[in-house]
Amino acid sequence: MSTSRVVIVTGASQGVVAETVKAFRAQGHRVVATARSIAPAVEADAGIRANAVSPGIIKSPMHPAKSLAMLAGMHPVGRMGEMSDIVNAILYHDSAPFVTGEILHVDGGQSAGQ
Numbered sequence: 814m815s816t817s818r819v820v821i822v823t824g825a826s827q828g829v830v831a832e833t834v835k836a837f838r839a840q841g842h843r844v845v846a847t848a849r850s851i852a853p854a855v856e857a858d859a860g861i862r863a864n865a866v867s868p869g870i871i872k873s874p875m876h877p878a879k880s881l882a883m884l885a886g887m888h889p890v891g892r893m894g895e896m897s898d899i900v901n902a903i904l905y906h907d908s909a910p911f912v913t914g915e916i917l918h919v920d921g922g923q924s925a926g927q
Contacts, residue, residue, distance in 0.1 A: 862912065862913035863913060864917065865917070866902045866906070867916055867917065867919065869919065869921050870884050870894060870921075870923075871894040871895065876893075881893065888921030892921065902919045
């Protein structure tokens with residue numbers, strides 16, 4: 814068996830101007846569908862696993878300092894995500910060889926219950 818792996822990082826709609834949110838979300842759904850469609854048995858038998866990481870609001874220089882508290886309050890965990898949260902999610906997929914076709918929401922609980 815090969816050790817091939819695929820991790821797809823999808824974008825989130827936060828920080829995108831209102832006109833493009835629908836198109837951006839539609840693209841994200843296509844990425845998720847791609848991860849799920851390449852995960853079935855034929856690819857899995859070849860050692861290829863496909864998983865996606867779907868981030869929430871990740872702290873970056875694009876966020877003005879005055880908006881940080883408001884953005885943190887949008888997450889049940891009470892903070893914005895850090896780049897290290899995304900990196901750790903990708904490393905999780907790498908260390909979990911029995912996981913394929915899954916979407917890992919790294920969003921501080923925003924998508925919980927949806």
